[in-house]
Structures are given as C-alpha cells and as structure tokens.
Amino acid sequence: MSQLYRVVHTTRYRYSEPVSGAHNESRLVPRETDRQRCTARRVTITPTPRAYRERTDFFGNPTAYFAIQEPHEELTVTVTSRVSLGAAVDTDVDEPWHVVQERLMTDPDLAGREARPFVLESRLVRPTAEMHDYATESFVPGRPLLEAAHELTHRIHGDFAYEQGITTVATPLADVLRNRRGVCQDFAHVAVGCIRSIGLPARYVSGYIETAPPPGQKKLVGADASHAWFSIWTPHAGWVDFDPTNDQRVGDHHVTLSWGRDFADVTPLKGVVFGTGTHELDVSVDVRRVAN
Numbered sequence: 001m002s003q004l005y006r007v008v009h010t011t012r013y014r015y016s017e018p019v020s021g022a023h024n025e026s027r028l029v030p031r032e033t034d035r036q037r038c039t040a041r042r043v044t045i046t047p048t049p050r051a052y053r054e055r056t057d058f059f060g061n062p063t064a065y066f067a068i069q070e071p072h073e074e075l076t077v078t079v080t081s082r083v084s085l086g087a088a089v090d091t092d093v094d095e096p097w098h099v100v101q102e103r104l105m106t107d108p109d110l111a112g113r114e115a116r117p118f119v120l121e122s123r124l125v126r127p128t129a130e131m132h133d134y135a136t137e138s139f140v141p142g143r144p145l146l147e148a149a150h151e152l153t154h155r156i157h158g159d160f161a162y163e164q165g166i167t168t169v170a171t172p173l174a175d176v177l178r179n180r181r182g183v184c185q186d187f188a189h190v191a192v193g194c195i196r197s198i199g200l201p202a203r204y205v206s207g208y209i210e211t212a213p214p215p216g217q218k219k220l221v222g223a224d225a226s227h228a229w230f231s232i233w234t235p236h237a238g239w240v241d242f243d244p245t246n247d248q249r250v251g252d253h254h255v256t257l258s259w260g261r262d263f264a265d266v267t268p269l270k271g272v273v274f275g276t277g278t279h280e281l282d283v284s285v286d287v288r289r290v291a292n
Contacts, residue, residue, distance in 0.1 A: 003252050004039075004292050005083045007208055009226070010284045011269050013075040019275030022068045026269045027258045028079040029062040030207070034238075035086035036256055038062075044078045059265060061258040077269060082290075087252045091237035094144035101199045103235060115233040118201035122261035124169070125189055125204075127197035130177055135194035145200075149232045149242055150249070152194060156187050157247035169263060184245040185263055188228040191244050192262065201233040203259050205241060206266045210253040210287045224287040226268065231259065255287065 009028055030038045045052075049066035057063045068075065104112055104119070121127055138152040160180045167175075167182045173193055176186045188204055195202035209227045213219040229243040229250055241250035258266035273279075 002084045002086045002292070004290050005085060005210070005255055006286075006288050006290045007081045007083060007255060008078065008284075008286045009081075009208075009268070010076065010078040012077075012282045012284075014280045014282075015073050015075075015273070015275065015277055016279065017275060017277035018071045018073050019273040019277075020071050022072075022075060022271055022273040024066055024068075024075075024077075024269060024271030025267075026064045026066070026077065026079075027057070027061050027206075027266055028077070028268050029064075030081050030083050030255055030257050031061050031259075033256055035088065037084045038081055039084050040082040042080045044076075044080075046074075046076045047072050057265075059258070059260045061260070061266065083255050085252055085255060088241070088250060089237070091146070091234070091240070093234075093236040094146045095235065096142050097139050097145040097148050097198075097200065098141065100145050100233075100235060104199075104201065104233075107235065109235070111233075111238060112235065115201040115239075118203045118233065118261065119196055119199060120261075121196065123264045124262035125173060125193045125196065127193050128174055128177075130174065131190070131193045132197040134177065134190075135198050139198055145232070145234055146237075146240060149195070149240070152191060153242040153244045154247055156191055156244040160187055160190070160244075162245065184228045187244040188230045189262060191230040191242070195230070195232055203231045203233075203239070204262045204266065205229050205231050205250075205256060205259045206263070206268070207257040208255040208285060208287045209243070209246070210255075210289065219288075224285045226257075226283070226285055227254070228263070229254070 029041050050069040051067040054064045139148045163181045176182045192202040206228050211224050231239040231241045243250050260266045
C-alpha cells in the first residue's frame with residue numbers, strides 16, 4: 001500500500017544590493033527509488049532564468065543547472081513535487097558485520113561494486129580513531145550488521161543533543177563528535193564516519209520527513225524542514241536506511257531527495273552570484289499526505 005505526499009520546498013535569497021547575474025545548481029526534485037516514485041513536479045524560478053538544463057548526476061540524483069543573466073535583488077526557487085511512497089521492506093537475513101566487510105572486497109555482484117566507493121573518506125566525512133572507537137561499541141565481533149547499525153542509531157540519538165545554530169557545514173566532524181551537539185545533518189555524518197571507520201559502506205541521504213503539529217494545534221505551512229539520515233549496505237537487502245535524529249528505521253513518512261558521500265554531494269541549491277553586499281536566506285518546506 002503506497003502513500004502519496006505533496007512536498008513544497010521554497011528557497012529565497014534576498015540581496016542587500018542588486019546582483020548582476022547568477023549561476024546555480026539544484027537538487028530539489030525527489031529521486032526514484034525501489035519504493036518511491038516522483039509522479040509529478042513543478043519548478044518555479046523567479047526571475048526567470050535565461051538558461052535551464054536538467055541532468056542526472058553521478059549518484060543518480062535529478063540535478064538542474066540554471067543561469068540568471070539580469071540584475072535582481074531576490075531569487076526564489078520553489079519546487080512542488082508529488083511523491084508516491086511504499087513501505088520499507090524488512091529483511092530476515094542479517095549477517096555478522098565482519099562477514100559483510102570481508103565479502104565486500106571479493107563479491108562480484110554489481111551492487112557490491114557500487115557500494116565500495118562509500119567506504120572511502122569524502123570531503124566532509126574523514127573517519128578518525130575516535131569515530132572507530134565510538135563505532136566498535138556497537139559493532140562488536142559477531143554482531144549482525146543491521147542489529148549493530150540499529151544500536152549505533154540508538155546511541156547517537158541518546159548521546160547527542162539536537163541543537164540548532166551551533167554547527168554549520170564547515171564544522172569539523174571531530175568537533176561534533178567531541179561536543180555531542182548538532183542537527184540531523186551532523187548526526188548523519190557522524191554515523192557515516194563511524195561506519196566507514198570500520199571498513200563498511202555508508203552513504204548520506206537528504207530528504208524530508210512528515211512532521212506532526214503539537215497536540216490541539218493545526219499544522220503550519222512551511223513547518224517541515226529538510227532532513228538527513230544515513231544508509232548502510234548489506235549483501236541481501238541492499239541499502240537500508242536509519243534515522244539517528246529520530247532513533248528509527250526509515251519508514252513510509254520519509255521522502256528521499258538525494259544521496260551521496262556526504263552533504264557536499266547533495267546540496268539542495270548552490271551557485272555563484274556576481275555582485276557585492278550580503279544576502280539573507282529563507283527556506284520553507286511543507287510535507288503533506290494527500291489522497292491517492
């Protein structure tokens with residue numbers, strides 16, 4: 001039984017002085033997966049770009065390039081998507097993690113070959129001895145892989161405090177691990193770093209999660225936010241997703257946007273502008289279930 005969602009993601013830049021032009025790259029259209037289909041989407045950009053091209057990046061994420069070649073004081077990008085999402089598939093097979101680690105380098109299966117790059121360090125995730133020590137508290141000898149990943153998820157949820165405004169994309173992961181504070185992006189990076197530190201593949205996933213309003217209150221438009229979690233590879237089930245921010249396996253209320261080695265691979269909107277001055281950024285996301 002699939003569930004249908006309507007996702008509206010609006011990004012607005014306001015510039016203190018007019019900029020003469022801009023070149024941007026976006027990853028704002030939910031990707032196709034084994035259990036997810038983007039059945040409709042609409043991209044609205046103001047001012048209207050002079051050039052607009054779509055492609056699929058190295059990781060299979062829908063990606064768009066657009067250029068604005070006229071003076072403007074504000075840039076607004078709104079992507080409205082309709083997503084059909086099926087339930088996550090459970091697996092009854094869970095091998096010891098060290099067996100998976102050994103098989104990864106010798107398994108001729110294509111999925112295994114595709115998973116191997118996610119063992120390597122990346123721009124924002126550089127495994128350390130501290131990450132290895134933290135990981136091995138969950139990945140003890142003989143423990144099944146998914147069981148260990150579930151416990152790592154649970155420990156990050158319990159050990160780290162969710163606190164906005166104290167980290168940025170530039171905050172070293174070692175500092176996040178030391179201070180035990182951050183947001184979903186940080187927790188996903190910590191999990192990815194821990195898993196890679198013991199020689200297993202893990203990827204960073206960006207997306208959305210349906211959220212509920214406080215009891216007795218209506219849901220606010222734009223109250224949802226972009227979310228992040230991690231995915232670990234298994235020989236039998238493929239990639240299995242876990243959400244350390246909410247201490248759970250990813251289910252039918254998580255909408256996948258993009259995945260890559262870390263946040264740098266899946267930045268929703270990035271680019272360059274020609275001008276001086278400062279800018280203000282406002283991001284609004286709304287995720288709603290709709291009738292099939």
